Amino acid sequence: MTTILASGDVAISRPQQLAILDGCREALARADLCFAQLEAPISERGSKAPNARLAMRSPLKWATALRDAGIDVVSCAGNHCLDYGYDALSDTLRIPAIVNSKSTRW
Numbered sequence: 001m002t003t004i005l006a007s008g009d010v011a012i013s014r015p016q017q018l019a020i021l022d023g024c025r026e027a028l029a030r031a032d033l034c035f036a037q038l039e040a041p042i043s044e045r046g047s048k049a050p051n052a053r054l055a056m057r058s059p060l061k062w063a064t065a066l067r068d069a070g071i072d073v074v075s076c077a078g079n080h081c082l083d084y085g086y087d088a089l090s091d092t093l094r095i096p097a098i099v100n101s102k103s104t105r106w
Helices: 017-021 025-030 060-069 085-093
Strands: 004-010 033-038 073-075
Touching: 004 025, 017 060, 025 060
Parallel strands: 004 033, 033 073
Antiparallel strands: none
């Protein structure tokens, strides 16, 4: 039997950024396929969009943390995906090559 796990929005906006995964890492790792909705771009480029009230983005270490926690597939279709423009979204779409992940599909 194949186990598929889907989660809602994942993003970081807190001092202890990577600790957010501590409570669920074991469950994520047990799934054969783990999907998450990536709420914010992973990039350090771009300018805050003028219409973004709560602009969000995450550093590159967030991509590595998600991969290491067992997340295999992410969607980049959230309402914050363009908070820092097309440069930040473009960086996010290139993440698997950056973190050397052959199995993660972004």
